[in-house]
Amino acid sequence: MAPFVIACVEPHLVPIHFIFIRFLNPVIESIKHDVTHTFSALFLSQPNVFTHQRIRFEDDDITLSPAKDIMLAIRNRCQLNSEDWSPKDKSFGNKNAPYAVFNALDSMLKDSLERLKTMRENISSVKIGLQGYTCENNYIEHTATIRFLCLEGKLGAALWLRRKMVQKGILPDVFTHNHIVNGLCKIGLVEKADWLIREMLEFGPPPSCATFNNLIKAYCVVNTVDKALYLFSIMANTGIQPNRITCNILVHALCQKGLLKEAKKMLEDILHDDDDKDVPDLVTSTIFMDNYFKNGETIEALSFWNEMLQKCAKVDVVAYNVLINGFCKSQQTNIAYGIACEMLKKGLLPDAFTYNSLIGALCKEGNTNEACYIFQVMSKMGIMPDQISYKIMIQGLCFKGDIARAKELLRCMLANLMVPKPLIWNLIIGFYGRCRDASNAFFTRDQMLAFGVRPNVFTYNALVLALLKSGNIYDACSLKEEMPLKGLYPDVITYNLLIGAACNLGRVGFALQLHGEMLQRGYEPDLITYTELLKGFCIRGKMKEAEELYAKILKSGLLTDHVPVQILFNMYCKRKDPVVAFNFYQDWLASKGRGYPY
DNA sequence: ATAGGGTTAG
Numbered sequence A: 001m002a003p004f005v006i007a008c009v010e011p012h013l014v015p016i017h018f019i020f021i022r023f024l025n026p027v028i029e030s031i032k033h034d035v036t037h038t039f040s041a042l043f044l045s046q047p048n049v050f051t052h053q054r055i056r057f058e059d060d061d062i063t064l065s066p067a068k069d070i071m072l073a074i075r076n077r078c079q080l081n082s083e084d085w086s087p088k089d090k091s092f093g094n095k096n097a098p099y100a101v102f103n104a105l106d107s108m109l110k111d112s113l114e115r116l117k118t119m120r121e122n123i124s125s126v127k128i129g130l131q132g133y134t135c136e137n138n139y140i141e142h143t144a145t146i147r148f149l150c151l152e153g154k155l156g157a158a159l160w161l162r163r164k165m166v167q168k169g170i171l172p173d174v175f176t177h178n179h180i181v182n183g184l185c186k187i188g189l190v191e192k193a194d195w196l197i198r199e200m201l202e203f204g205p206p207p208s209c210a211t212f213n214n215l216i217k218a219y220c221v222v223n224t225v226d227k228a229l230y231l232f233s234i235m236a237n238t239g240i241q242p243n244r245i246t247c248n249i250l251v252h253a254l255c256q257k258g259l260l261k262e263a264k265k266m267l268e269d270i271l272h273d274d275d276d277k278d279v280p281d282l283v284t285s286t287i288f289m290d291n292y293f294k295n296g297e298t299i300e301a302l303s304f305w306n307e308m309l310q311k312c313a314k315v316d317v318v319a320y321n322v323l324i325n326g327f328c329k330s331q332q333t334n335i336a337y338g339i340a341c342e343m344l345k346k347g348l349l350p351d352a353f354t355y356n357s358l359i360g361a362l363c364k365e366g367n368t369n370e371a372c373y374i375f376q377v378m379s380k381m382g383i384m385p386d387q388i389s390y391k392i393m394i395q396g397l398c399f400k401g402d403i404a405r406a407k408e409l410l411r412c413m414l415a416n417l418m419v420p421k422p423l424i425w426n427l428i429i430g431f432y433g434r435c436r437d438a439s440n441a442f443f444t445r446d447q448m449l450a451f452g453v454r455p456n457v458f459t460y461n462a463l464v465l466a467l468l469k470s471g472n473i474y475d476a477c478s479l480k481e482e483m484p485l486k487g488l489y490p491d492v493i494t495y496n497l498l499i500g501a502a503c504n505l506g507r508v509g510f511a512l513q514l515h516g517e518m519l520q521r522g523y524e525p526d527l528i529t530y531t532e533l534l535k536g537f538c539i540r541g542k543m544k545e546a547e548e549l550y551a552k553i554l555k556s557g558l559l560t561d562h563v564p565v566q567i568l569f570n571m572y573c574k575r576k577d578p579v580v581a582f583n584f585y586q587d588w589l590a591s592k593g594r595g596y597p598y
Numbered sequence B: 001a002t003a004g005g006g007t008t009a010g
Helices: A002-009 A011-044 A066-076 A098-132 A135-151 A155-167 A174-186 A190-203 A209-221 A225-237 A244-256 A260-270 A282-294 A298-311 A317-329 A333-345 A352-364 A368-380 A387-400 A403-415 A422-434 A438-450 A457-469 A473-486 A492-504 A508-520 A527-539 A543-556 A563-574 A578-593
Strands: A053-056 A061-064
Touching: A135 A155, A135 A174, A155 A174, A174 A190, A174 A209, A190 A209, A209 A225, A209 A244, A225 A244, A244 A260, A244 A282, A260 A282, A282 A298, A282 A317, A298 A317, A317 A333, A317 A352, A333 A352, A352 A368, A352 A387, A368 A387, A387 A403, A387 A422, A403 A422, A422 A438, A422 A457, A438 A457, A457 A473, A457 A492, A473 A492, A492 A508, A492 A527, A508 A527, A527 A543, A527 A563, A543 A563, A563 A578
Parallel strands: none
Antiparallel strands: A053 A061
């Protein structure tokens, strides 16, 4: 992908890089060949291994070819991606880009040389493995491979290799197992990780505190804190002492669920006989401070900060970031700014989180000039803006209507070899949609596709909006039909957009047809759907249907804003039914008094 | 060596 992006950004730089590729390619190819052969030899000595296997687990199964994955794992360390090498799109020529591109080329060169080095090392270690075939060498090599496979997310292969080792009577150590547990959790196979820990408890190696922490964290992430707590109790039963990290994982999860009191209680219980319980843990305090800021309780948050300053040996960048973000979120950007300066004076360097918080706050204030300035400062301080920085800036600029600068930043990303996530493209497309500029919306979508970014439901909804705003309901509907062909499905927003547009055109029949289709496909209409339909009935003067629908809304308990009420009220007024309108209004007030939300 | 807190979310 990287060379492809360079090609698009700076076509005139192609020759330099091309020479570079041409120079390295024969070397790379010969080594790739060498690696493949050495590995084939290694694996072919075991007949069943090379055939593609289907590994079946108790509760799930993953189709994979472990040997291939393992070989790829080794080769990936050596691979230079020279495939996508074609200068296609020349529309991104930008005079400011060469420096960035040279930097990128420079780092790619270093990277490639680095890869060549590891490749040589790998080959020699494989050859040692073949000739010597000592157990110790194999053990080190295999556990390293397992770890690498886990980092790559190839857990099927990692588990397979582990099983092979176990079958040969060699048990990988607890660190290797922890990598597998962590890897399984990262790709969402939490149950599988749970199984592995049970396996470890039964057959060894005995799980460590870190093993449990991995799984406890995973259960918290998928919002099954009860399971995490259960695991916590298992831990105690098996004689493994929970540590600070265990506490922090659980405290964090409980706080996020709004169970602050429970979190504090648990902490007290665990730290009951801890000698230095008077010295607060920096991470724990940071979690509490963040939680209080998020609940809008600034004074409590600050009391944690003061305690940290007094009792902790030193505070760190994360603690400062929580403080800065807290003030940013409460729209006290100047204070946040001041704290960032104080942080610098203490010798703590702000990181991407710090800058992103500040930029976000400035954008929210509408101060995009200042935000742009901080954005530049960030780069000068050596912190490269990440996808989030760009997202915040582009969103702020689009909101302000400054599409020129927003697009400039998009170009900047591409020049820095960052491929913008769909969200960022969607912001630009959404802007054009709101401006009724369907042609630029689709042009941006095409650029997105050209950079290999797949549109998502939000992209389609933005495009549907663009078409509807420019009065083209027919094409908007075709777009909805196109979605399943691309593996995407319209959602409630898509339907609401179309239903709303149909109603505005007075085509209530068509709106109802869409509503029916929505129900048929299993989508639950929401308040917006009903509000749009209500509007449609009122526009066509179908008072009976409107009133029936309103009754349905009331009954469903969906009425959480005043819009449907206002639509009906305006209708009664327009129809010169002042008495009806007044009574309706009175009824609504009374229902509010009885505890209805609106 | 592995595990903990902070920035986005249409």
